[in-house]
Amino acid sequence: MNIYQKYGLKQIINASGKMTALGGSALNSMVARAMFEAAQDYVDMQELTIKAGKIIAEMTTAEDGCPTVGAAAGIAISTAALIAGKNLTLIERLPYSEGLSNEIIIQKGHLINFGASIAQMIRLGGGRVVEVGQVNHVKKDHILESISEKTAAIFYVKSHHAAKKGMLSTSEIIEIGREKNIPVIIDAAAEEDIKKYIQNGANLVIYSGGKAIGGPTSGFICGEKELVEACRLQYLGVGRAMKVGKEQIMGLIAALEIYYDRVETKQEELQKAKWIVEQFKNIQGITASIIQDEAGREIYRAQLKFDEKKLKISTDEIINKLERGEPSIFIRNYYANLGIISIDPRTLLSGQEKIIVNRIKEILNIQ
Known part of the structure; x- marks a missing residue:
């Protein structure tokens, strides 16, 4: 009898994959031990968050990292960071973002539901979603013609849920971002390669800790130092409702440390x-x-x-x-x-x- 059956819950065999609906990953004993030990002591959470960011950066080849409670939280926090930056007044004002550069451009075929709506996660961070093209057809001009003085970022979803036919690729989106000096956020929640998009030039990349990485319910944002610092500061605002615990952070770190083995x-x-x-x-x-x-x-x-x-x-x-x-x-x-x-x-x-x-x-x- 497992711990869930003890409380009258049915026994599950998960042959579906690392799905949130089924609890993500079954943890490696080293990861579980790290969480167990973390739960029995105290730590300065700000110091832990910064240290975790350095480990995330090392593992992903990014400049910095920020742990989150999950990839969905990473979407809201990244969006908020690109709208409010490090300005405390604006951080505390979100998700109300009227009058700010708050437009997040996304290809229509990427407006998916992953258990919740991608668009809703963007709105939680204060973003105004600007969908471009059709569900099976997006051209570069669709993106370019949607850019305005209010554009905060271009958002790309790398997921088996997202449309593939007719969508611009990550490299094409990153190139547009470079050309127009607009940050590119990539939601790579379940992706296995945690270096690829950073090395290809994305400004911020979001991962789930509980899927391919095999950690607890958690996630992280990695990318450019200034932007990641802004992400961390969102814990003074909308991120407070999405705060990640010490146990989750230590479990995430442990999972990352054995990820390449x-x-x-x-x-x-x-x-x-x-x-x-x-x-x-x-x-x-x-x-x-x-x-x-x-x-x-x-x-x-x-x-x-x-x-x-x-x-x-x-x-x-x-x-x-x-x-x-x-x-x-x-x-x-x-x-x-x-x-x-x-x-x-x-x-x-x-x-x-x-x-x-x-x-x-x-x-x-x-x-």
């Missing part, structure tokens, strides 16, 4: 996905394969495509039976309408791949 783990994850595919290799009505993550990250999953007519069951019914079972199994179901599910090995605990395979076979009445 993951080659062996990745190989184990790939082998687990291959094993799952092998179990369905010669079963009529199922096509099993290894697929790469939709957003192009170095993440590989086991994909099962069901022939619903041959199997005499819908994919939605399979998903429902998996979720209603004991334990409850959550798989990746974004393409269920096409008869496709996928299994993410990164979030499986020891032996859970066997439980999933057996449960699917049981649902399909396969020996």
